[in-house]
Amino acid sequence: MGMTMTQKILAAHAGLDKVSAGQLISAKLDIVLGNDITTPVAVNEFNKAGFKDIFDRDRVAIVLDHFVPNKDIKAAEQSKTCREFACSHCISHFYDVGKMGIEHALLPEQGVVTAGDCIIGADSHTCTYGALGAFSTGVGSTDMAAGMATGKAWFKVPSAIKFNLTGSLAPNCSGKDVILTVIGMIGVDGALYKSMEFTGDGVSSLSMDDRLCICNMAIEAGAKNGIFPVDDVALSYLDGRSERKPVIYEADGDAEYEKVIDIDLSEIVPTVSCPHLPENTRPASELSDIKIDQVVIGSCTNGRMEDMQTAYKILKGKKVAGGVRCIIIPATMNILRECVERGYYTAFIDAGAVVSTPTCGPCLGGYMGILASGERCIATTNRNFVGRMGHVNSEVYLASPATAAASALTGYITEWKDA
Amino acid sequence: MKTGGKVFKYKDNVDTDVIIPARYLNTPDAKELALHCMEDIDAGFVKNVKPGDIIVAGWNFGCGSSREHAPLVIKTCGTGCVIAKSFARIFYRNAINIGLPILECPEAADEIGAGDDVSVDFDTGIITDSTTGKTYTAQPFPPFIQNIIEKGGLLASLKD
Numbered sequence: 001m002g003m004t005m006t007q008k009i010l011a012a013h014a015g016l017d018k019v020s021a022g023q024l025i026s027a028k029l030d031i032v033l034g035n036d037i038t039t040p041v042a043v044n045e046f047n048k049a050g051f052k053d054i055f056d057r058d059r060v061a062i063v064l065d066h067f068v069p070n071k072d073i074k075a076a077e078q079s080k081t082c083r084e085f086a087c088s089h090c091i092s093h094f095y096d097v098g099k100m101g102i103e104h105a106l107l108p109e110q111g112v113v114t115a116g117d118c119i120i121g122a123d124s125h126t127c128t129y130g131a132l133g134a135f136s137t138g139v140g141s142t143d144m145a146a147g148m149a150t151g152k153a154w155f156k157v158p159s160a161i162k163f164n165l166t167g168s169l170a171p172n173c174s175g176k177d178v179i180l181t182v183i184g185m186i187g188v189d190g191a192l193y194k195s196m197e198f199t200g201d202g203v204s205s206l207s208m209d210d211r212l213c214i215c216n217m218a219i220e221a222g223a224k225n226g227i228f229p230v231d232d233v234a235l236s237y238l239d240g241r242s243e244r245k246p247v248i249y250e251a252d253g254d255a256e257y258e259k260v261i262d263i264d265l266s267e268i269v270p271t272v273s274c275p276h277l278p279e280n281t282r283p284a285s286e287l288s289d290i291k292i293d294q295v296v297i298g299s300c301t302n303g304r305m306e307d308m309q310t311a312y313k314i315l316k317g318k319k320v321a322g323g324v325r326c327i328i329i330p331a332t333m334n335i336l337r338e339c340v341e342r343g344y345y346t347a348f349i350d351a352g353a354v355v356s357t358p359t360c361g362p363c364l365g366g367y368m369g370i371l372a373s374g375e376r377c378i379a380t381t382n383r384n385f386v387g388r389m390g391h392v393n394s395e396v397y398l399a400s401p402a403t404a405a406a407s408a409l410t411g412y413i414t415e416w417k418d419a
Numbered sequence: 420m421k422t423g424g425k426v427f428k429y430k431d432n433v434d435t436d437v438i439i440p441a442r443y444l445n446t447p448d449a450k451e452l453a454l455h456c457m458e459d460i461d462a463g464f465v466k467n468v469k470p471g472d473i474i475v476a477g478w479n480f481g482c483g484s485s486r487e488h489a490p491l492v493i494k495t496c497g498t499g500c501v502i503a504k505s506f507a508r509i510f511y512r513n514a515i516n517i518g519l520p521i522l523e524c525p526e527a528a529d530e531i532g533a534g535d536d537v538s539v540d541f542d543t544g545i546i547t548d549s550t551t552g553k554t555y556t557a558q559p560f561p562p563f564i565q566n567i568i569e570k571g572g573l574l575a576s577l578k579d
Binding site for chain 1: 436441445482484
């Protein structure tokens with residue numbers, strides 16, 4: 001029996017010819033990542049354990065993105081801990097204010113992660129980089145500390161679910177509608193401990209931003225990782241960007257999958273996850289009586305250039321509905337700059353939206369758009385748990401940038417009909 | 420190793436945002452964080468939990484964020500063990516890495532009631548509900564993970 005794409009990457013990094021599902025391995029890491037919330041805990045553990053050096057100054061990435069520019073004194077102290085650690089260990093991929101972006105938009109953009117990599121990050125959405133053909137998974141701070149010290153991590157080799165994609169998306173749909181539909185099908189633990197391997201003829205029709213969004217939310221189905229094959233679209237994205245040479249792994253023809261799920265992309269409709277679980281999905285068209293107070297377009301899921309472009313297309317020359325706060329957060333400084341250069345920034349302001357510098361802020365109820373009791377937000381973010389964006393009695397509806405922007409104009413959840 | 424106490428019972432998909440809301444994650448201090456453990460689904464938890472008490476929950480406990488703060492606050496509150504039908508994978512890993520005992524046992528998670536007096540023997544995996552008189556056997560950890568726990572967590576186990 002052959003190996004899945006994920007298993008092949010893990011075998012190569014464990015120095016083994018073959019691995020199989022359930023096997024415990026120790027694998028070499030290409031990148032170890034942390035942010036301003038998880039790194040301080042990792043630094044404490046690293047120091048407490050008596051480690052002196054990190055394994056490779058070019059293979060550790062620390063991104064300040066959750067609460068920066070610092071939201072309060074305590075957050076400032078956490079940033080300081082990260083900054084001092086990065087400085088004392090000469091970490092080359094340290095991203096502070098002015099240079100930072102939301103980690104999972106930033107690292108692919110900057111070419112820090114690439115095809116064939118084995119990556120751990122102390123952030124659950126580290127699974128995003130599977131879009132580039134890497135094995136990439138979220139861990140906690142102690143794993144980050146151990147990874148920084150040794151350059152290795154232990155893994156239980158996952159089994160996999162194969163998603164066979166065919167057709168192509170309707171103009172008012174994007175990667176977000178695909179992954180919300182999938183989570184609605186299999187549930188929030190439908191891929192628990194497993195890989196979600198996306199494959200099939202439909203892959204070539206998906207942009208890199210679509211794929212990054214899809215893999216980003218693999219964790220919302222409980223998955224260990226999500227992964228796409230490395231095709232021409234991926235290679236042209238990596239070309240001139242990737243710091244290291246991409247390595248291409250392909251699943252064996254006789255790889256074993258626990259399940260194969262066929263998805264015709266042309267049948268996907270604009271989809272919304274209702275409170276309080278990402279699996280509570282409904283077509284946006286059935287939710288037109290849901291009134292909203294706030295719209296957030298941004299996050300590691302949907303703060304990329306195509307997302308900004310979609311928001312611009314819908315909001316330009318229009319006005320955000322009265323009583324609605326519309327918050328747009330480009331995910332990196334490069335994306336922000338491009339929004340300025342292309343005139344999106346002005347168009348957003350003219351529409352009555354606010355535009356922030358990159359931050360995870362509202363997605364996790366940190367700052368920059370906290371909800372009061374009874375308030376409702378439609379967001380392009382990734383979780384709609386109880387209290388996720390603020391008060392325990394507030395509600396978050398997850399949707400694509402198109403659905404979120406269209407809803408900003410009406411004040412109700414609205415399916416965007418491409419003109 | 421054993422623990423025992425009163426049971427706090429929760430449903431499926433208890434996520435890390437309700438275990439420790441992100442609005443408090445501006446500090447890495449476990450004691451300060453622990454004051455808010457389970458706050459958004461059970462405001463009385465911190466006030467009522469006593470050392471050795473046990474959390475019993477349904478499927479996919481600890482889903483969501485990778486924040487290690489989640490198992491850490493549960494442990495810091497004095498909770499002796501979490502028994503669930505299943506755990507989200509990052510939470511599972513984090514709990515082992517920081518030394519919070521967790522057990523997967525769907526039958527026990529179904530039948531044990533809130534407020535029951537329950538004891539757990541980690542060496543045998545036997546869970547005893549002295550309120551109902553029933554016992555259950557949980558899946559033991561694989562030896563690799565047992566070793567991490569015995570050494571006192573991941574970093575301690577790396578030192579050998």
